[in-house]
Amino acid sequence: MFSSSKQEKMSLSASRLLWPKTVFGRRIFVVIMILVTLFLYVAWCIVDDCVIDLSHGFGTMDMLKRYTQDDIGLNEQLKFVCEENFQDTRLYMQDKRQEDWKNLSMIYFVTPTYPRKEQIPELLRLGYTLQHIPRLHWIVANDYNSCNPYLNTFLYRFHIPFTHLSSPMPSQFNNAKAKPRGVSNRRAAMEWLRSRNITSGILYFGDDDNTYDLKLFQEIRDTKRVSMFPVGLIANYGISGPVVRKGKVVGFLDSWVAGRRWPVDMAGFAVNLAYMTEHPNASMPFVPGYEEDYFLRSLALRLDMIEPKGNNCTEILVWHTQTKNHEPTTVQISRDYLDNRSNLGLLFESLSNMGVAKASDRGGAKAIISKNGKSKPLSYFLS
Numbered sequence: 001m002f003s004s005s006k007q008e009k010m011s012l013s014a015s016r017l018l019w020p021k022t023v024f025g026r027r028i029f030v031v032i033m034i035l036v037t038l039f040l041y042v043a044w045c046i047v048d049d050c051v052i053d054l055s056h057g058f059g060t061m062d063m064l065k066r067y068t069q070d071d072i073g074l075n076e077q078l079k080f081v082c083e084e085n086f087q088d089t090r091l092y093m094q095d096k097r098q099e100d101w102k103n104l105s106m107i108y109f110v111t112p113t114y115p116r117k118e119q120i121p122e123l124l125r126l127g128y129t130l131q132h133i134p135r136l137h138w139i140v141a142n143d144y145n146s147c148n149p150y151l152n153t154f155l156y157r158f159h160i161p162f163t164h165l166s167s168p169m170p171s172q173f174n175n176a177k178a179k180p181r182g183v184s185n186r187r188a189a190m191e192w193l194r195s196r197n198i199t200s201g202i203l204y205f206g207d208d209d210n211t212y213d214l215k216l217f218q219e220i221r222d223t224k225r226v227s228m229f230p231v232g233l234i235a236n237y238g239i240s241g242p243v244v245r246k247g248k249v250v251g252f253l254d255s256w257v258a259g260r261r262w263p264v265d266m267a268g269f270a271v272n273l274a275y276m277t278e279h280p281n282a283s284m285p286f287v288p289g290y291e292e293d294y295f296l297r298s299l300a301l302r303l304d305m306i307e308p309k310g311n312n313c314t315e316i317l318v319w320h321t322q323t324k325n326h327e328p329t330t331v332q333i334s335r336d337y338l339d340n341r342s343n344l345g346l347l348f349e350s351l352s353n354m355g356v357a358k359a360s361d362r363g364g365a366k367a368i369i370s371k372n373g374k375s376k377p378l379s380y381f382l383s
């Protein structure tokens, strides 16, 4: 028995070189192995996407929780209803009388907007698109700390029902590197819908600088819970939207995943308000880049619920056309000439009201007035 071969003993001692002798030593060994495995897993996750989304565990989820829990009630303080109009004064739409459309469910089209040179031209273009759509209520939420009186009257010209809200971004984000633009606006709009007890109809977030095909509205109007569709001109691919197989959404095409379960653009989905009402905690976080994702998570969305629109997501019915931002303009022109002797007084008053350009006696681009190809002093025209 004890004469077990020398060979056996040698191989045993060889394996014992790696395996610690004491119980404590073995435990330490196991812990080190687990740590090494974890380290390799984390390294793999950084290089590639992994099954369990670590980015969420380590940051985004915490951030989302913080921003969605702490700021409950924020909108109550920061939302002002500037003007509300429930009258649809269009007589005909697409050759039909208004009554002929009355059975359609209402679309609540939420447009976050902010003061800048392009604001009024963008809203003008969008307003005339929306004018073609029956049964639509336009919620225009302005990132501005008071009611812009110009917008109040401006919105009546489209003859459609609208709500004008003042919904400034909370000041704690003023110095943030990436600002959560449009969030307080959309939250204010949802708050307004709740305050008005509006629990039926379709909610759609439509920015003021997108281009909308009229067919989009017909498509989203029968959304049961959440519908989705491609958005053109997004990031690297020029497109973002669901991947559809056999009439079902199976994934998403979007060049920026970043751990988002729902990597879609804000303009790429619509929600039935009856469904949203079932989720009273539905909200949007003040986290740049994750607004859509977290909002859809807060609706307890599942992949199999999504209704693909636009001919099984083969058509592009909305485009993310961004207008280039222009620097604010100041035109140097003596105030003496901005009176009723010419159009210039009223013209510059309008430009100033719309936030496009200001007239100044001193700074700014010098106003040049010409005739027959030659510049002339203003006194030449106005004396």
Ligand SMILES: *[C@@H]1O[C@H](CO)[C@@H](O)[C@H](O)[C@H]1NC(C)=O
Pocket (backbone or CB within 6 Å): 099, 100, 101, 102, 103
């Ligand atoms: C609207 O719906 C009601 C009942 O749901 C129906 O009786 C009526 O004919 C419909 N009207 C139109 C214009 O389709």
Ligand SMILES: *[C@@H]1O[C@H](CO)[C@@H](O)[C@H](O)[C@H]1NC(C)=O
Pocket (backbone or CB within 6 Å): 195, 196, 197
């Ligand atoms: C909304 O509904 C609640 C409860 O049903 C009611 O107290 C409130 O007055 C309603 N508000 C409006 C604006 O209709």
Ligand SMILES: *[C@@H]1O[C@H](CO)[C@@H](O)[C@H](O)[C@H]1NC(C)=O
Pocket (backbone or CB within 6 Å): 245, 246, 247, 311, 312
């Ligand atoms: C979408 O695809 C499904 C399955 O191929 C088909 O049954 C359905 O009719 C399609 N829908 C549309 C609007 O084309």
Ligand SMILES: *[C@@H]1O[C@H](CO)[C@@H](O)[C@H](O)[C@H]1NC(C)=O
Pocket (backbone or CB within 6 Å): 279, 280, 281
């Ligand atoms: C909504 O949030 C409140 C407070 O955080 C929580 O008590 C409640 O359970 C939530 N409701 C749902 C339906 O998730």
Ligand SMILES: *[C@@H]1O[C@H](CO)[C@@H](O)[C@H](O)[C@H]1NC(C)=O
Pocket (backbone or CB within 6 Å): 340, 341
């Ligand atoms: C222009 O303004 C002056 C004084 O402000 C006023 O007396 C005059 O009637 C105005 N003219 C016109 C055409 O409005």
